[in-house]
Amino acid sequence: MSIEYMNALKFQLSHGLDFEKKYINLTMNKMFKVELDMVRLEIRQIESYLAELEKHHNMSSDIFYDKFNADELGDTSEYIKWYAYKDTHNKLLERVKEI
Numbered sequence: 001m002s003i004e005y006m007n008a009l010k011f012q013l014s015h016g017l018d019f020e021k022k023y024i025n026l027t028m029n030k031m032f033k034v035e036l037d038m039v040r041l042e043i044r045q046i047e048s049y050l051a052e053l054e055k056h057h058n059m060s061s062d063i064f065y066d067k068f069n070a071d072e073l074g075d076t077s078e079y080i081k082w083y084a085y086k087d088t089h090n091k092l093l094e095r096v097k098e099i
Helices: 003-015 018-057 061-069 077-098
Strands: none
Touching: 018 061, 018 077, 061 077
16 A cells, blocks of 8 residues: 555545545455455465475575575575575565554
8 A cells, every 4th residue: 555545544534524534444454454364374374385395405494595695505596596585585574563
């Protein structure tokens, strides 16, 4: 959701009529729920990929992530892919907190 849109909604909530405030609150709650559901779905999908990589390499994604960042592992295409999945996973978890 854009900042301009959020600011417009905040203004309307602070200056609008009670029925408008109720409608806006309900609409925003629905939008956040939809976004949260979508993010959680992405997280589940990525966790499936991470689990496969963890099993294959016998290493947790957290340990892998730390070792990769410390340049203790090579830069094979599979490691780069794993890193991308783990990094995206971390960002999505942060997004859940924001929502």
